[in-house]
Amino acid sequence: MLEAEGLIGRSPDSQAYRWLPGAPGGGVAGSSPRRNGLRPLEPLRTPFHRRTSVLCESDSWRDWSGYTCVETYEPTPEREYWAVRNAAALIDVSPLFKYEIAGPDAERLLDRVMTRDFSKCRTGRVMYTSWCNEEGHLLQDGNVQRLAHERFLVSAAEPCLRWFEDCGWSMDVDVRDISEEIGVLALQGPRARAIGEAATTGIDFGAMRYFDLAAGEIGPGAGGGQVTVTRTGYTGDLGYEFWVASERAEALWDALVDAGRDHGLLPAGLLALDMARTEAGLVLIDVDYVSAVDAEIEVLKVTPAEAGLGFTVKLDKQADFVGRRALELERDRGPAWAMVGLEVDWFELERLWSEIDLRPQVVGQPACREPTPVFAPGGWQVGQCTTRFFSPLLKKYLGLATVRGEAADPGTELDVEVAVGYGRRRAKARVVERPFFNPPRKTAVDPTPGVNG
Amino acid sequence: MTAESTAASIGSGTPSRGGGRFDAIVVGAGHNGLVAAAYLARAGLDVVVLESSPEIGGATRSEEAFPGFRFSVFSYLVSLLRPEVIHELDLVRHGLFLVPTASTLNPLPGGDCLFREADPQRTYRHIARHSRRDAEALFEYKLEMRRMGHLMYRLQRAAPDELAAAIGDRVAESAEHLDVDVSAEVADIARYFLDLPAARLRSFVQMLTMSSADFLGQWFESDVLKAALSSSSIIGSMLSPRTPGSAYVLLHHYMGEVDGAYREWGFQKGGTGAVAATIARAARSHGAEIRTDSPVARVLARDGRTAGVALANGDELRAGVVMSSAAPQISLGRLLDPEDVPGDAGAGLVERAARWQSGGCAGKVNLAISGLPRFECMPEPGPHLSGGITIAPGLDYVDRAYDEAKYGGFSERPFIDMIIPSVLDPDMAPPGKHVLSCFVQYAPYELAAGDWDDGRREAFGDAVVRTLAEYAPGIEDQILHRQVLVPPDIEAIAGIPGGNIFHGELRLSQLFLLRPDPAAAAFRTPLPGYYLCGSSTQFGGGISGGPARLAALRVLDDLRGVESAAGGGAETP
Amino acid sequence: MSDRVVIVGGGHNGLVAAALLARSGRDVVLLEARPELGGLAATRELIPGHRVDAGSHDLGMFRRSVMEELELGGHGLELIEAPAVAAVPATADSSAVVLWPEVARTVEGLGQVSRRDAAAWPGFVFELAERAAALEPLLSRPLELADMGRLLIAPELLRTLSSPLEESLRERFENPSLLAALCGVALPATGLGPRANGTGWPLLFHCALGGSDRLAPVVRARGGAGALASALAASAAASGAAIRTGAVVSRILVDAGRVAGVRLADGERIEAGAVISTATLSVTFLDLIGAPLLEPRFVRRVLNVKYRGAAARLALSLDGLPAFRGLERPALTGRIVLAEQPDDIERAADAAKYRRLPPRPWIEAALPTALDPTLAPAGRHLLLATVHHLPFDLEGGWATGGPELLARVAAELERWAPGIGGLVREHAVLLPTDYEADYGATAGALHHGEMNPSQSLWLRPTASAWAGEPLPVDGLWLGGAGCHPGGGLTGLPGMIAAVSLLRG
Known part of the structure; x- marks a missing residue:
């Protein structure tokens, strides 16, 4: 009966999904034939999917915020893990939610929301921070890039547009969800600097300190296109993250892979990333702590301190941030x-x-x-x-x-x-003590690859 | 063999002993009447259920209306069925088979839609197309409602008078008018309730008084999502999402679960009639007898106590306990003679029963169709067809439908909540063909102009098909048979005055100690030995069995009290 | 920290608070933005030579003990009780009905239209008074959650309060005009039609505060409602309160979670240890304090307060008394409800749902000159037509909607009082947008937020708490109509604020 009714094996009607949003930044449309005509939503693809999918020999995938992501490229994650620690690994972390916060009150909003002091965040810097609800309970942790005096980019594991908007009610600031517009690649490992330098132009990697950001071009030879590089990562190693408009994502991938060929670069999946971040002692939302919005009881x-993120709470900052009163009380009595x-x-x-x-x-x-x-x-x-x-x-x-x-x-x-x-x-x-593993090269000025680096 | 005939063929009850003498008589063989009978029989009582119509089930009924096509005539989904009832009556062994409906589709004009799936990530994406803020807020909303549902779940374990007394103990200087012993469990529940954080208590009080549109507006901005979520706030109620009090109906529907999984809805294989058959089987397995075609004319009393019932045909059945699962207009207004009630406790009972609001608001349109409907938004067959499909494209749309009915018309462009039972259970229709179960609002009990029997019923059916065709073009050509039922039909077939599926509007003025009457809110009526156990009692409405269970436990408690009193208080713990 | 108490807003609630606090020896400064005092209970010369009440003008619910304590009589307040409570004129299709404070008189009149209703009236008044009396103690003090628990276990009171008003009334009455009259007394400023759940509450509210011996009497101040404000101001000044008009507060100053004073639009800063705001919640928190100083969840709560059921007022100067059909002059002294049946109000509420003007606006009319001829030049009469249940967010906006509404109101008045158009000499209009702009009445809602059960009792803020949670700013007190027990000329929100503040 199922076959008779077309529940199985019928090709989709092209009219069926005409309300589907366009394919912002490529990677979504037309890349893979639908397995059946049942679903009103395509599986979400990151802008690197056409590259990662051909390399994923294990066919081992995991859902991350609705995106289909590689768990391991090879049947076991070991080689990918060792690439992080011994050479370099390329990890697609595009499913992060990304918000652009822009306007005269952009810094004011971030100082209102975040536990860190954004009056001290200069343009060209990235800050890792927590944000809390009114009771000082941790909502999320994430990185904030200061792209310009009045323009920031927040990356987060879970959606938080409504929270930012509501915290900024009546402020002169615009919060925009640009998650689909930007692809992100993490290039992590001792050889990351060499590969990054070869794959881009216009960025002085030697001058980039830990948590700096710089803008440059993809290339040479890859057709150009703007890319923002941050010296950040989730592996506890020397590493950079590359932020690129989705339509130039594949060019960036190709440039990095070409540049990495002689440095032992491997694409790495989420299992290798998870091993590396645990060694680095980095906590993961939904695994090591539960966001207050998801906590049923x-x-x-x-609090941030209870989740090991006490260092992100700046009670000496001037701005009155959400949760401050509760966190002051916690400071007095201890977490x-x-x-x-x-x-x-x-x-x-x-x-x-x-x-x-x-x-x-x-x-x-x-x-x-x-x-x-x-x-x-x-x-x-x-x-x-x-x-x-x-x-x-x-x-x-x-x-x-x-x-x-x-x-x-x-x-x-x-x-x-x-x-x-x-x-x-x-x-x-x-x-x-955490981290379990903390090589000097992670934060070194003008890092050079080396056994002890 | 149909589920019901199976039920009829196994153990047709023990023959009544003592020439029409029973320990207890239950009036009405809807799901609540059957649950009450099963609990009493399980405790060893000799029980008979008297059903006026030829079939059991009341509003929980399936029928093969057209050859090969089975319809759940009225109620169509199960979610509120209490886990205690399922476990204590061992209903799965007796045939309970619930297939979950995992998604909800709201088709929208222009081929758009809002689809909510079991997977939260996918649901996030569906909603984000309409509003990213709302997609995010849904997580928070669901969490809050899960907490509220949990609160209601706990409150439901308490009989209302005990709960009121326990709350009264805590809040009032004196609650002595409530002369009730409070069990430790209920005291616990009252403490839990009153010690909730202020914000949650505020939500609770808001839900008793607010409109669902306003309540939902605290989280959401998009009209389509508010309309979609507000569907549960109007089902079975002459309310629009903008009417104050509709938030409570929302809460009532959030008490539902399947297997402890919050807010799941399930379809009973064979249609909801099979739920009644299942409970009947459980009742019979404990020795209860079920008699159909046995309308009860009145409750008999002697010396200020219940003595039995008189049937419409003049027969009299004797029992010291009578439980009625009927609506208060019948149970208190018709079956009970206030003169029989000792003292002046019967005063005003009949008048108050008459003011009980149970006007119907919904019709049911059951369609037999030649193939699966093709919704413009998702024409191909898919998982959306095994979930709920709701036509409620916006708050204004639903409000306009309501306004028409408010003034005595039926909605020309109605709210429709439908499922396709034959996708969930292939036994419901011949292979390749389907049945479509449409719950439709609004259809008033009484029309301002014209009469339901005067062609208006079919005009209503036409309006439903016309509306469906706006979202599933061509469906009008797929229809093989059509069954249109309006509130007077529900009244006639299920015996609910006014045809309200909850036996009375779920609103603050008819809840807690007011459901269905201040003198009978604790299942006991003022006539000793006569009890209420239907949907019109505390937390009633929907296929829950909860009120009947609490009522039966109350009866058993009272009988134990009588026994121990008769034993000269010899029984000591 | 300053001992001074600054009161924001010189409406009657602010003045009550000022007078009570000053009487207790506190250093009080009251700041009113407008040139005259009274707020929505001010009397203005909107038409030259006429004393026009801008908003509320019925003192029937004003707390008598407060009047006495503040010696308002000695400060020039003279009360006039109207002979009639409410009247519905006749139309071609309906009969006239008049409700009088005296039960027997009402029964006599009702006997002309329905013997059944006439017979039911005394019982109704008695029962309503009984339930109102049970409710009354809850209206003059801050409520706790326990009070809601008490309501939940008081079945008959709960039922009356939570039922649809029309449904409850139909249990006793049949005459459409009578039903309309009672709905007309209860429903202004609720935004709700009489079929809505919870519309029993506003009728109980009126009865509970109107005095248990009579059903919602109409009482006016000689010279207009502004006379109440003048008397309150005189009383407050006599006790040493400083009262400043034309003083626009632009900011309530907050320092480390505590009020520090206020800043005026001209830059002046006034230090204070406590601030009582009688502005709406929206104005107080979003405009005067500012969202960035408040927790996001609190801002969300403030943003979710509903202000539906906006009002407009048309004041007409007439050459003579209009001929409302079937009503004698004494009947014209109270509320004049222009609705043939409850559904007329219901349909007005329907239109507002869809942001439209009702085809037939629901008008509550008053002829203050029928009671107090001094309000208009000799030979003239003043008619105040208040249109309720209007959508503030009118589709198409009020620039075009205003004239359209006036045309519909004129047509409706002509239907009820044929020939009234010929009597009109001058007129003045206050639209919902004017109420917001002139009086800070958010969304043109005269009661600072809908008076329905979901925004009443424990759920309405009071003095220093809101539904079980303290206000987010120390030293801030709320005392306006947006507070428990609600809008109308009761003086209670101001009184509760003052009493709570004095208790600390």
Whole structure:
């Protein structure tokens, strides 16, 4: 009956989707034939999709904000991970939401919304910041680029147009969602500078400090087109992010891939990115903390300090930002929770696994995001471990955990629940400093590739 | 074999013992009457259900109106069915089979649409085409409504008088007029309620008083999304999204869930009649007897207590407990003689029953069609056809439809909430053919000009088809059969006075202690032994079974009290 | 920190607050933007030689204890109670009905149109008075959530309050003119038709504040409503309050979450430890304080306050008393409701939903000169026609809508009082846009926000809290009609603000 009714295997009527929005910035329209005529929305494609899809041998994809993104290009993420740490990797992070904030009150709005002090953010700089609701509960974290005195670009994991608009009610500022108009590539790894220099013109990479931004052209030989480069990333390594108009996205990709050919550049998927960001101790929204707008119950809400982002809260800044009063109170009494690094004792792991006659089956696995309880030695639960994985570089089993303030001091001995085969066991772990891995090249002035860089 | 005939063939109840003597009699075999009977029988009582019409189900009814085409005659989706009822009566074993409807499509003029899918990311994108702000706000709105739904879910576990007494204990200097023992559970619920954050309590009070358009306006700007979301605020109610109080109807529909999954709607395989059959099976499995074609004329009383019922044919059945699932105009206005009520507790009962507002507002148009409809916005078959499809393209559109009915006409361009049951359950129509179930507003019970039987019913059907054709061109040529039902039909077939699907408007003046009467808001009527258990009691409306369950538990509590009193209070905990 | 209390707005609520605070020895400065006091209860010479009330002019709900405490009689206030409460003239299709304060007199008149209604009237008045009396204590103090709990478990009061007014009335009455008269008393400034849920509330409100012995009596001040403002101002001044007119407040100054004073449009800064604002919520928070100083969720709440049901007023100077059919002169002294049946009001509300002018505007008329001839030159009469339930956001705008509305009002008046057009000598008009521009009445809403249950009682802000949450600025108090219990000449919002402030 399904076939008779055309539920299966009928080609779509071109009239069917005529209200579909145009294909801003390419990549969307006409690239792939529809599998069936059922869906009123095409799967979202990033502007690099035609490039990434031919390279994705594993056919392993993941949904990110509605976009189809490569999880790993190869069947396992290991080579992609090592490219980040050893050469360079190219990661498509276009699904980030991007907002342009422009107008005479642009700085005022950002200072109203953000916990960081934007009166101190000069043109040409990027600031990593948190933003909170009225109760000081964390909404999101993200980067803000100051493109001009009255023009900023905010990138965020989740939509926040309404929040920015409402915070700026009556201000002389325009907030525009430009998410679809811009493609973003992260070029991360020790060779990133060399590749970036070869793939662009007009940018002095040597002069770019950590969290600087610069504008230049794609090229040479790639047909030109403007590109903005920020010395930022989500890997804890030397790296740059390239922001480009969607219609020039493929040219940028091609230029970077050409330039990277002699530097061991690999395209990397989200699994490799996740491993790198965990090593760098960077928290991830929806994994390591829950945004206050998504938290159904109060106990899930956290302040920036509780999410390990206390360094982004500037209570000494002049502007009265949303959540300030609550965060001042928190400063006085201390945060209830803390985001900590956990290092699970390797011999302990070996001991637990040997009980079932196996070596620890944690090596070569992507990061695990299923939260597990963390216990004080006395046995009561003091928090949860939200990300954990075996670092191939550091040879350690590491985790990011949210624990009660009193259990947060480095060196504190805790127990964390780990999977050992089908069993669930408690393994001894120690609170350690984040980041787990922090090479000097990440922030070095005029960085040069090198083993110790 | 149809679901109902299956139901009829298995265990047709135990024969009545003692020549028309029962422990309890339930009036009406709609889903609530059947739930009440099942709970009483499950507790070991000898129960008979008396149904006036030839079939059980009341408004929860399926029929093969045309050969090969099965219709859910009136109610068409299940969501409010209480999990306690499903689990305690083991309804899945007795045939409950709910297929979720995962999406909602709102076709719009000009081939546009608003589509909401199970996947939040996709829904975000659909709404973002109309308003990015709203797409974002939907997350926040849903979270708030989930919390409100959870609150309502908890409140529903409490009988209204107990809840009022528990709240009264907390807020009033004296609540002694409410002479009620409050259980620990209800005290807990009252505490939970009163200790909610101010913002949530504000939402609750707003939902009792606000229009849904205003309530939704606190989150959304786009007319199409507000109209789409406000659909749940007008279903079954002579209200427009701009009428104060419609926000409560919205909340009522947000109490729904399937399997604990918030706000899911499900379609019962075989049509909603199979839900009634399922509950009937459960009731019979515990020994309840169900008699159809047995209209009850009145409740009998002796010495100020319930003694049984008299049937229309003059037969008398004896029982110390009678529960009526009928609307108050019948239960309190017709079946009960106020003279029988001890003291002056019966005063005003009949007058108050007469002022109960249960005028119908909706019609049902069931169509048998030769193939799937082709909506201009999404002509090809797809998942949208197995979800709800609602014609409510804007707030003004719905308001105009309402205004027409307010003054006694039917809506020429109506609000339509439809599903295609045959996509969800291939047994509903012959292969390749389909049934379309259209719930249509507004159709008043009484027309200002003309009569429903005077050609107006078909004119109404024409208006519905004409409206559908605006969004699914060609549908008029696909129609094989058409069944048009208007409020007087609902009254005649389901026995609901006025034809209101909730047995009475869901609005503050008819809720809580006012549902359906201050003297009978706790399922007990002023006549000892006579109880109410229908949709017109607390939290009634929709296929929930919740009121009947609470009513039956109240009966069992009272019987236990009588027993222990008879035992000289020998029973100690 | 200054001990001074600055009161923003010299309407009757601001003046009540000023007088009460000054009497308690506080240093009070009241600032009114307009040249005259009274706000929406001012009397102006809109027509030369005529004393025209700009907005409210019925003192029937004004708290008597406040009048006495402030010795308003001694400060020149003279009250005149109208012999009639409300009247509906006859038309070709409907009969005239007059409601009098005296039950027997009303019954006698009703007997002419419906024996059933006449018989039902005393019981109705009694029951309404009983429920109004139960409600009354809730209207003169800030409400708590517990009060809402009490309402929820008081079935009959809750039912009357939350039902559609027409439906409740039809349980007793049948005559369309009588139904229209009662709806006409209740529904001004609600934006709602009588079929809407919750329209029982405004009738109860009028009855609760009008005194339990009579049904919503009409009381006027000799010389116009402005006389109330003058008396209040005199009382306040006598106690030492400074009252300044022509003082436009442009900003309420906030320092570290606390009010510091106000700044005037001319740049003058007045320090204060407390500010009572009687402006609308929208003006107070969005214009005077400013959204950037407030939490976004609070700004959203303010933006979601509804101001529907705008009003317009047409003042006519007439050569003689108009001939409203079926009404004798005493009947013309109260509210004159121009609706044949409740649906006339319902249809006016319908039109506003779609941002249109109603084909037949719903007019509440008054002939103040029938009670107080001094308001107009000898031989002239003043007719005030208030058009309710207008859409502020009229499709096409008020520039063209205004003249169109006037034409429709003229036609409607002619229908009710044939020949009235020939009596008109001069006229003046206040459109919703004028109310907003001249009086800061956001969206032209005379009651500073719809008076329906979703914006009343616990849900309406009061003094220093709003639905269970404190106001976001310390030292800021609200005392205007946008506060509990609501609009109309009650003096209560101002009184509650003053009393709350004194209690700290």
